[in-house]
Amino acid sequence: MELRSKRVQIILIICIVSLVSCFKQYKGRISIDGSSSVYPITEAVAEEFRNKHDDIRVTVGVSGTGGGFKKFARGETDISNASRPITESEIKACTENNIGFIEIPVAYDGLAVVINPANEFIDYLTVEELKKMWEPAAQNKITSWKQVRATFPDVPLSLYGAGTSSGTYDYFTEAIVGKARSSRGDYTASEDDNVLVQGVSTDKGGLGFFGLAYFKENKTKLKLVGIDAGKGKGPIYPTDSTVRTGTYAPLSRPEFIYIKAQSANSPVVREFISFYLENAATLVKEIGYVPLPDEVYKLSYERFLKKKLGSMFVNKSTVGADLIKLMKENQ
Amino acid sequence: MRRYSYTRAKLTDRAFKYVALSFTAFALGVLVVLLIDIFSKGIARINWDFFRNLPSRHAEKSGIMTALAGMLSLLFFTIIIALPIGILAGIYLQEYGKKNRLAKLIEINISNLAGVPSVIYGILGLTLFVRILKLGNSLIAGALTLGLLILPIIIVTTREAIRAVPDSLREASYGMGATKWQTTSKVVFPFALGGILTGIILAVSRAIGETAPLLVIGALVYVPFIPEGPRDQFTTLPIQIFNWTTRPQAAFIVNAAAGIIVLLLITFLLNGIAIYIRNKWYKKIRY
Numbered sequence: 001m002e003l004r005s006k007r008v009q010i011i012l013i014i015c016i017v018s019l020v021s022c023f024k025q026y027k028g029r030i031s032i033d034g035s036s037s038v039y040p041i042t043e044a045v046a047e048e049f050r051n052k053h054d055d056i057r058v059t060v061g062v063s064g065t066g067g068g069f070k071k072f073a074r075g076e077t078d079i080s081n082a083s084r085p086i087t088e089s090e091i092k093a094c095t096e097n098n099i100g101f102i103e104i105p106v107a108y109d110g111l112a113v114v115i116n117p118a119n120e121f122i123d124y125l126t127v128e129e130l131k132k133m134w135e136p137a138a139q140n141k142i143t144s145w146k147q148v149r150a151t152f153p154d155v156p157l158s159l160y161g162a163g164t165s166s167g168t169y170d171y172f173t174e175a176i177v178g179k180a181r182s183s184r185g186d187y188t189a190s191e192d193d194n195v196l197v198q199g200v201s202t203d204k205g206g207l208g209f210f211g212l213a214y215f216k217e218n219k220t221k222l223k224l225v226g227i228d229a230g231k232g233k234g235p236i237y238p239t240d241s242t243v244r245t246g247t248y249a250p251l252s253r254p255e256f257i258y259i260k261a262q263s264a265n266s267p268v269v270r271e272f273i274s275f276y277l278e279n280a281a282t283l284v285k286e287i288g289y290v291p292l293p294d295e296v297y298k299l300s301y302e303r304f305l306k307k308k309l310g311s312m313f314v315n316k317s318t319v320g321a322d323l324i325k326l327m328k329e330n331q
Numbered sequence: 332m333r334r335y336s337y338t339r340a341k342l343t344d345r346a347f348k349y350v351a352l353s354f355t356a357f358a359l360g361v362l363v364v365l366l367i368d369i370f371s372k373g374i375a376r377i378n379w380d381f382f383r384n385l386p387s388r389h390a391e392k393s394g395i396m397t398a399l400a401g402m403l404s405l406l407f408f409t410i411i412i413a414l415p416i417g418i419l420a421g422i423y424l425q426e427y428g429k430k431n432r433l434a435k436l437i438e439i440n441i442s443n444l445a446g447v448p449s450v451i452y453g454i455l456g457l458t459l460f461v462r463i464l465k466l467g468n469s470l471i472a473g474a475l476t477l478g479l480l481i482l483p484i485i486i487v488t489t490r491e492a493i494r495a496v497p498d499s500l501r502e503a504s505y506g507m508g509a510t511k512w513q514t515t516s517k518v519v520f521p522f523a524l525g526g527i528l529t530g531i532i533l534a535v536s537r538a539i540g541e542t543a544p545l546l547v548i549g550a551l552v553y554v555p556f557i558p559e560g561p562r563d564q565f566t567t568l569p570i571q572i573f574n575w576t577t578r579p580q581a582a583f584i585v586n587a588a589a590g591i592i593v594l595l596l597i598t599f600l601l602n603g604i605a606i607y608i609r610n611k612w613y614k615k616i617r618y
Contacts, residue, residue: 026556031564033551036577043553044388050555059564060553061468062574071549076467192577217579287388288579 026057028268033061034068034081035167038255044283045276056268065167078263082256083167085313100261100309104300106280108290110238111251112215114222116204124226124235130176139184159187160196160208175250175319212238213288243290250319277301299327373588385555390582398571400557408474417482421489445483452480453544461548468549471561476544481534488530492523525612532605536598542569
């Protein structure tokens with residue numbers, strides 16, 4: 001018995017030693033968290049970055065834009081992914097903890113409004129009509145497509161959209177209803193866009209919204225709806241070019257990363273951001289988002305090097321914002 | 332009259348048998364459909380590279396190495412934390428503790444804790460381990476949270492296993508002049524060990540599938556590194572699977588199915604070990 005327990009001890013020690021010796025020395029760590037819409041971009045960058053610098057640990061979490069900012073304000077992360085600009089209360093939380101941040105836009109994303117492919121009566125929708133179905137007053141009242149437009153048949157209307165904790169919801173409500181975080185509550189909400197795809201594709205009177213990338217992967221199951229912003233341009237479909245030029249208004253939105261000012265001094269983070277902005281255009285395209293104009297990436301890098309703190313969107317909406325102009329004003 | 336009620340009882344008997352049979356068939360049927368669905372989608376994806384690759388945005392290149400390593404290290408620490416506390420608490424409550432109203436209250440509370448939704452443990456872990464103890468979203472914070480989660484299960488099964496030890500054994504031991512400690516450590520504990528181990532393995536198989544509390548305490552999604560120590564950030568297989576199912580590309584669903592197969596196999600393996608230990612132990616002990 002004595003001998004056996006000694007043998008067990010020796011085996012245990014060997015195991016522990018061999019485990020410990022597997023561990024590598026890392027030059028630095030970068031911890032990133034935040035929006036699930038920006039996640040694919042940052043993940044792609046981190047993956048490519050690792051191929052070049054496998055001694056720098058980059059980890060990415062998905063806590064949602066708001067959840068990410070909460071951690072960011074506590075100083076727990078170096079970079080926060082965000083699908084909307086930081087809000088005033090979040091800025092306040094950062095200031096209280098002495099966290100400064102650099103705001104950098106990394107991509108455009110078009111929010112696709114989709115319906116069931118069997119739906120023949122919808123040719124396009126206006127922003128007014130979208131507002132009519134989504135505003136808080138529509139709750140339990142607007143339940144049929146006939147109420148949206150008189151020429152539509154009396155088909156039950158069912159809505160699918162992002163959950164209230166996501167930046168996508170914030171943006172959509174701000175762009176359509178006119179006030180962020182205000183909408184009817186009786187719609188199918190999910191943080192998982194595949195659930196929304198599934199819902200709209202099996203519901204004849206369904207309408208949903210989510211990032212263009214999810215439509216691109218599910219083209220056969222869904223039908224895209226053109227949006228008429230009421231500016232005389234007629235209905236416009238989200239494509240790479242209409243999203244980039246902002247013609248697909250008001251549902252093209254910029255996606256951001258926020259970098260902690262203290263972390264921006266670290267050579268590891270500098271390396272990562274420089275890599276991010278150099279490769280963003282290619283990678284963003286690859287994963288189905290729309291790259292920003294090259295000039296914006298250049299301006300962003302300058303902004304990062306200069307450590308220009310603060311948000312460009314204080315008291316300003318991202319809906320219809322001209323990024324190049326805004327960034328030049330804010331350099 | 333009597334004859335009538337006899338046939339009626341027989342009829343009821345037979346009817347109940349078929350109703351029970353059809354419910355069992357339904358439950359098994361659902362399970363079979365699920366398994367066939369998962370296996371047909373994922374089995375072709377499982378190869379050596381799937382185990383060896385890092386997470387990736389390309390579904391075909393993506394693998395579970397770091398998720399699997401994260402999950403196994405998490406379980407390792409969870410067991411180290413929950414095992415001694417759970418077993419000792421169980422032994423104390425059953426062998427040493429006084430059987431008064433307080434003991435009864437504690438017993439009821441422990442049983443209740445075993446039924447608390449896991450996400451509640453996540454919130455507790457977030458406040459206590461991540462924030463107050465400043466452990467961050469580390470392996471050790473995750474392990475402590477999961478440890479709390481499975482602690483009631485271990486305590487309850489330990490108590491049950493000890494309760495099953497016949498009193499005649501204890502009395503015989505005392506009769507030989509053994510002390511309480513000698514009786515507990517040399518007679519009661521070895522006899523109950525089979526049951527205790529089974530309980531532990533079942534508790535661990537529960538911990539393996541947990542996602543909600545880990546997401547709450549801030550387990551990450553993209554972790555291309557194997558954790559180096561207890562203070563390191565981590566991801567686990569269920570989180571990886573969850574992330575894959577939310578991707579727009581259909582190829583990730585195949586990955587998710589393959590990941591689920593691996594997870595199922597590990598759970599089956601653990602349950603198999605539990606049954607094996609139980610059978611072996613009960614054969615071995617003959618007084």
